[in-house]
Amino acid sequence: MKPLKPVFLKCAVQKYEWGKRGEESAAARIFSRNSGCPVEDKPYAELWMGTHDSGPSLVLFSGSSPDSKLLPLKEWLSQNPEVLxxxxxxxxxxDLPFLFK
Known part of the structure; x- marks a missing residue:
């Protein structure tokens, strides 16, 4: 097995009504740092890391610039099954047998 370097994930956030609003939400603050998106005054409930169709993570290549390549984690895992x-x-x-929140 070839050694693999860690990969950077861009994660999804779920904005369910029961979530904490804006900066009060740890999920919002982490999502903002992870995605570069500003925190809005909306409810943020869960930060998802995984391959779920409703909020798939993306693997980021070539740094964090806007022109960086993004690949769905599900696709990256199919190309690198040895990591599992x-x-x-x-x-x-x-595919991942769980959804990390």
Whole structure:
């Protein structure tokens, strides 16, 4: 297995009504630092890291400039299944069997 460098993920945020508003929300503050988007005065409930279709993470290549290449984490995992390990790939394929919030 070739050694892989850590990858930078751009994560999704869910803005459910029950979330804390604006800067009061840790999810909003982390999302803002992760995405570069300003925090709005809206409810932020959950920060998602994973391959779920409703909020997939993106792998960022070539730094953090606007012209950097983004690749869906699901696609990156299918190209790099060794990061999951043989047992995970045998049981679930190259998709994540969980959603980290």
């Amino acid at each position: 390990g043989d047992r995970v790939v045998q049981r679930w394929g190259t």
